[in-house]
Amino acid sequence: MDKFTTLTGIAAPLDLINIDTDMIIPKQFLKTIHRTGLGKNLFDEMRYESDGSPKADFVLNKEPYTGAQILVAGDNFGCGSSREHAPWALLDFGIRCVIAPSFADIFYNNCFKNGILPIKLPREVIDSLMEKANRGGNATFTIDLENQKVVDPDGKEYAFDVDEFRRHCLLNGLDDIGLTLQKSDKIESYEEARKEQAPWVFGASA
Structure with a gap:
């Protein structure tokens, strides 16, 4: 998956x-x-x-939010069923970061596995970010994962917490497959040893 280091862009208020x-x-x-x-x-x-026509009043159908990479939302974002298609859809639209007071646990975990950074901030901070996101194209936000801070359009900084392992994975673009491939030499060594010990497992005669 793509690395997440620093992201600067428009935030859509939802x-x-x-x-x-x-x-x-x-x-x-x-x-x-x-x-x-x-x-x-x-x-x-x-x-x-x-009839399939866009609703003019929905935020992601309005400029400049049609190209938003950041979403500011309310409590309990991503609740409901555990479908991994939810972060897939956000990522395919272009959303790389969701900021909310709280997230459903499974959705929160799935975000990290798919290259999306979910950020938890207090409700009063979310209210401020939501207000500033409503400024539209004149308001850009910066998400700095390395230094774990959100910088709002006025330059005010908000620190956020993120698990160190998950932070490492996002910074280096490592999903579950990428993490496994880091051990490819050990996997190959094990398989070669197993071929010697139990050749029938690999379709060879003993």
């Missing part, structure tokens, strides 16, 4: 609590096992009319 994974990506779009192509259906029921 001032709603309990945004569940079915709101993020409705169940009818879960047929794919691919991580790409889901961005167009992100927040589908909030984003489109029944």
Whole structure:
């Protein structure tokens, strides 16, 4: 996955609590096992009319938020079912960071596995960031993972906590597969030894 170091861009304000994974990506779009192509259906029921036309009042349909890489949201973001398609849809749209007072545990964990940084900040801070995000294109935010801080459009800094191992993985672009491949020499060594000990496991005669 792509490394996450420093991100500067527009933040889309989504001032709603309990945004569940079915709101993020409705169940009818879960047929794919691919991580790409889901961005167009992100927040589908909030984003489109029944005839498929965009809802003019939904934040991600308004400029400059159509290209937002940061989302500021309310409490309990990502609740509901554990579908990994939710972070896939956010990432495919271009969202690399979600800032909220709290997250559902499974969604929170899935974000790190897919290159998205979920940041927990107090509600009063979220309220301030939400207000500044509403300024639109004149307000850019910076997310500095290395120094663990959010810098708002006025230059005010907010520190955030993140597990050191997860931080390491994001900074280095390591998902579960990437972490496994770091041990590829040991895996190959083990397999070669097993071929000697139990050749029948690998289709060879004893």
